[in-house]
Amino acid sequence: MERRIGVYVCNCGTNIAKVVDCDALEQFAAALPGVTVAKSYRYMCSNPGQEMIAADIKEHGLDRVVVSACSPRMHERTFRGALRNAGLNPYLLEMANIREQCSWVHHERLPATEKAKALTLAAVRRVAHHEPLDPMTAEMCPTTLILGGGIAGLTAALEIADSGYPVYLVEKAARLGGNLARVDLTAPHLDSARLLLDERLRRVAGHDLIEVLLGTRLERLEGFIGNFSATVTTGQGATAESRRLSVGSVIVCTGYREFDASRITHYGYGKLPNVVTSFELEKMLRRGRVEMKSGKTPRNVAIIHCVGSRSPEFHGYCSRVCCMTALKYAQEIKAALPGTAVSDLYIDMHAFGKGAEEFYRKGSEVKTLFLMYDKNDRPVIRAAEPGDGCDMLIEVNETLSGEVIEIPADLVVLMVGMEAREDAAEVARLVNISQDREGWFIESHPKLDPVATTTEGIFIAGTCAAPKDIPDTVAQARAAAARILGKIAKGRLEIDAVYAEVSDDRCSGCRVCNELCPYSAIEYDADRRRSHVISAVCKACGACVAACPSAAIQGRHATDTQIMAQIAGLMT
Amino acid sequence: MSFEPRIVGFLCNWCSYTGADLAGTSRIQYPPNVRVIRVNCSARIDPSFVVKALAIGADGVLLCGCHPGDCHYSTGNYKALRRYRLLSSMLGGLGIERDRVRLEWVSASEGQRFAEVVTDMTERLRPLGPSRVLSTLKTDRLER
Numbered sequence: 001m002e003r004r005i006g007v008y009v010c011n012c013g014t015n016i017a018k019v020v021d022c023d024a025l026e027q028f029a030a031a032l033p034g035v036t037v038a039k040s041y042r043y044m045c046s047n048p049g050q051e052m053i054a055a056d057i058k059e060h061g062l063d064r065v066v067v068s069a070c071s072p073r074m075h076e077r078t079f080r081g082a083l084r085n086a087g088l089n090p091y092l093l094e095m096a097n098i099r100e101q102c103s104w105v106h107h108e109r110l111p112a113t114e115k116a117k118a119l120t121l122a123a124v125r126r127v128a129h130h131e132p133l134d135p136m137t138a139e140m141c142p143t144t145l146i147l148g149g150g151i152a153g154l155t156a157a158l159e160i161a162d163s164g165y166p167v168y169l170v171e172k173a174a175r176l177g178g179n180l181a182r183v184d185l186t187a188p189h190l191d192s193a194r195l196l197l198d199e200r201l202r203r204v205a206g207h208d209l210i211e212v213l214l215g216t217r218l219e220r221l222e223g224f225i226g227n228f229s230a231t232v233t234t235g236q237g238a239t240a241e242s243r244r245l246s247v248g249s250v251i252v253c254t255g256y257r258e259f260d261a262s263r264i265t266h267y268g269y270g271k272l273p274n275v276v277t278s279f280e281l282e283k284m285l286r287r288g289r290v291e292m293k294s295g296k297t298p299r300n301v302a303i304i305h306c307v308g309s310r311s312p313e314f315h316g317y318c319s320r321v322c323c324m325t326a327l328k329y330a331q332e333i334k335a336a337l338p339g340t341a342v343s344d345l346y347i348d349m350h351a352f353g354k355g356a357e358e359f360y361r362k363g364s365e366v367k368t369l370f371l372m373y374d375k376n377d378r379p380v381i382r383a384a385e386p387g388d389g390c391d392m393l394i395e396v397n398e399t400l401s402g403e404v405i406e407i408p409a410d411l412v413v414l415m416v417g418m419e420a421r422e423d424a425a426e427v428a429r430l431v432n433i434s435q436d437r438e439g440w441f442i443e444s445h446p447k448l449d450p451v452a453t454t455t456e457g458i459f460i461a462g463t464c465a466a467p468k469d470i471p472d473t474v475a476q477a478r479a480a481a482a483r484i485l486g487k488i489a490k491g492r493l494e495i496d497a498v499y500a501e502v503s504d505d506r507c508s509g510c511r512v513c514n515e516l517c518p519y520s521a522i523e524y525d526a527d528r529r530r531s532h533v534i535s536a537v538c539k540a541c542g543a544c545v546a547a548c549p550s551a552a553i554q555g556r557h558a559t560d561t562q563i564m565a566q567i568a569g570l571m572t
Numbered sequence: 573m574s575f576e577p578r579i580v581g582f583l584c585n586w587c588s589y590t591g592a593d594l595a596g597t598s599r600i601q602y603p604p605n606v607r608v609i610r611v612n613c614s615a616r617i618d619p620s621f622v623v624k625a626l627a628i629g630a631d632g633v634l635l636c637g638c639h640p641g642d643c644h645y646s647t648g649n650y651k652a653l654r655r656y657r658l659l660s661s662m663l664g665g666l667g668i669e670r671d672r673v674r675l676e677w678v679s680a681s682e683g684q685r686f687a688e689v690v691t692d693m694t695e696r697l698r699p700l701g702p703s704r705v706l707s708t709l710k711t712d713r714l715e716r
C-alpha cells in the first residue's frame with residue numbers, strides 16, 4: 001500500500017517546542033515509509049499553517065495527513081477543514097497529541113521527544129488505513145427545548161422565538177423567574193431585579209412561539225442533534241401527565257442553589273435567630289424592612305463573605321457575585337437605616353467586571369467598616385451576654401491590623417455561595433453531558449466553546465455551568481440561542497460520518513449486538529437473518545464492533561485494522 | 573539505567589481522554605511511559621487490542637473509561653468491565669502478571685487522578701521488568 005502522507009509538527013509557539021525537539025521529530029517523520037513530506041512550523045493551526053498543509057496536498061499530491069500538535073479535541077475540526085479546503089476528504093487526517101499528553105505533562109526533553117516520535121509514528125501507521133467518508137445529512141427540527149425558566153432560560157427563549165422559531169420552556173417550579181426572582185436590587189447599577197424580569201416574563205407569556213410548561217420535568221431524551229424526542233411530565237403522582245416533544249436542540253439553564261449555611265457550625269445559622277442568609281436579607285429588602293427576629297431595628301449589621309466558597313472544606317471556587325452583592329447590602333442598609341453601623345468581613349474583595357471597582361469605591365464612601373480575615377481563620381459568632389448591649393459578638397482575627405477584634409452585631413448576613421443543584425447529576429445523565437468535580441456542567445471548551453457541550457445539540461448557559469453574574473448569564477443565553485439559530489438557518493445538518501456497519505457476508509444473525517446497543521440502533525431482519533445498523537441513530541460507541549463474534553461489524557473511522565496499526569506504531 | 577516500562581493506554585474520548593487532556597492543561601506531571609490511543613468508548617476496546625499490544629512488546633496496558641453511571645453511551649463502561657474481568661483471568665492463566673493490564677475509571681475532571689494512575693502503574697511495572705509475553709506467545713497468530 002503506497003501512501004503519500006504529509007506530517008506536520010506544530011511547535012505551538014514554545015508550548016510544544018520547549019520540551020519536544022520538533023526539528024528531530026520532523027526529521028524522524030520525514031524518514032518514515034509512506035511519508036512524502038514532513039514539516040515543523042510555529043503555529044500549525046494559524047492561517048499560514050493551514051495554507052501550508054493545503055499547498056502541500058496539491059503540490060505533493062498528498063493523500064493522507066498527520067498533524068502532531070495539540071489534542072484532537074481542540075483542533076481536529078480545524079485541520080479537517082484544511083484538508084477539505086484542499087480537496088482532500090477530511091477523514092484522511094489523524095492527529096498525534098504531543099501537547100496536552102506530552103509536552104505539557106513531561107519536562108525531560110529526551111523521553112518527551114521519544115514519546116512524541118512514537119505517537120507520530122502510530123498516527124502515520126493508522127492514517128494509512130483511513131478511508132474517505134462522506135458525512136450524512138439530516139433534517140434540523142427548528143424547535144428548541146429550554147430547561148429552566150430563570151433569566152437565562154427566559155432570555156434564550158425570547159431570542160429564539162423572536163427570530164421566528166418555536167420554543168418549549170420547561171420549568172420544574174410552579175413559576176418562572178428562577179433565583180433572580182428572589183433578589184431585590186442588583187449590583188452594581190442598583191436596578192431592580194423585578195424590572196429586569198417583568199418585561200421578559202410578560203413577553204414570554206404573550207409570545208405565540210413560546211410554550212411555557214410549569215411544574216414540568218424532563219423524563220427522557222432520545223435521538224440526536226436536530227432530531228431529539230423529549231418526554232416531559234407535568235405534575236406529580238396520579239395527576240401527572242406526560243408528553244412527547246420533537247425538538248432539534250436543547251439548552252440547559254437549570255441554574256444553581258444556594259449553599260446551606262447551617263453546614264458551617266461556628267456561624268450559628270439556624271441556632272442564633274439573627275444570623276440570616278443573603279437571600280433572607282433580600283426578602284427583607286423587598287418587603288422594605290430590615291429588622292431583627294424580634295422586630296427591632298438592628299443597630300449593628302455585619303456581613304460575612306465567602307460562606308461555603310473559597311474554602312477547602314466546602315467549595316474551593318469563588319462564587320463571583322457575593323462581593324458585589326455584599327457591597328450592595330451595605331449601601332441599601334445605610335440608605336434605609338442611616339443610624340445603623342455596617343461592617344463587612346471579607347477575605348479578598350473581588351470587584352471584577354464593568355463598573356465593579358467603581359461600585360466598591362462608592363461602597364467605601366458609605367462608612368462601612370471593612371475587616372479582612374484569612375480564609376483559614378474564619379470569624380466566630382456567639383450570642384452576647386445581657387450586659388453587652390447587642391445581640392451577638394463576632395470575633396475576627398483582622399489581617400490588616402494583625403489584631404483580634406470583637407465587634408457587636410444585631411444582625412449577621414451570611415453571603416452564601418452558589419453550588420450545583422441537587423438534581424444536576426440527574427439532568428446531566430438525561431441530556432448526556434458531563435459534570436466537573438463540583439457538579440457544574442462541563443462546556444465543550446472552557447475558552448473557545450463555552451456554551452456547547454460534548455453532546456451535539458445540547459447547550460448550557462448561565463449558572464448551571466459555574467457561578468456567574470447576570471450579564472455573563474444573559475450573554476451565554478444569547479450565545480446558545482445564536483448557535484442554535486445558526487444550525488436552523490442552515491436547514492440541513494451534517495452528521496459525522498462515523499458509525500458502525502454490519503457486513504452481510506459475515507453476519508451470522510446471532511443477534512448478540514442487538515441487545516448491546518444502548519440506542520437500539522441495530523435491527524434484525526428476520527427474513528434475511530442478518531442484523532443491520534440504522535446509521536443515523538448509531539453514535540459510534542463501538543460496543544457492538546468489539547462484541548461481534550464474527551467480526552462482522554466495522555466501526556467506520558475506528559476499524560480494527562486502523563487501531564491495530566496504531567498499536568503497532570506505538571510499539572515500534 | 574533502570575527499566576522503563578512501555579504502557580499502551582486506551583482512553584475513552586468523553587471522560588478519560590478529556591481527563592488526560594486536563595492533566596495537560598493543568599500541567600500535572602507524570603512519567604512519559606504511557607502512550608495513548610483514543611477510542612470513542614471503553615466498550616470499543618476489543619480484548620484482542622490488549623493482547624496485541626502485549627504480544628508486540630508493551631509492558632503494560634491501561635484501559636480507562638468513565639465512572640460507573642457516567643458513560644457517555646450510558647453503559648459502555650460496564651461492558652468494558654465485564655470484558656476486562658474475563659481477559660484478566662485469561663491473561664493470569666497465561667502467566668501474565670495482573671498489574672500489567674489495568675482498568676481504571678477517570679472522569680473528564682480528573683486530570684490529577686489520570687496522572688496518579690499513570691504514575692502508580694509505571695512504578696508497579698518497573699520492578700516487574702520487561703514483559704515476557706513476547707517470548708512466550710506466537711505473535712503472528714494475532715495479526716488480523
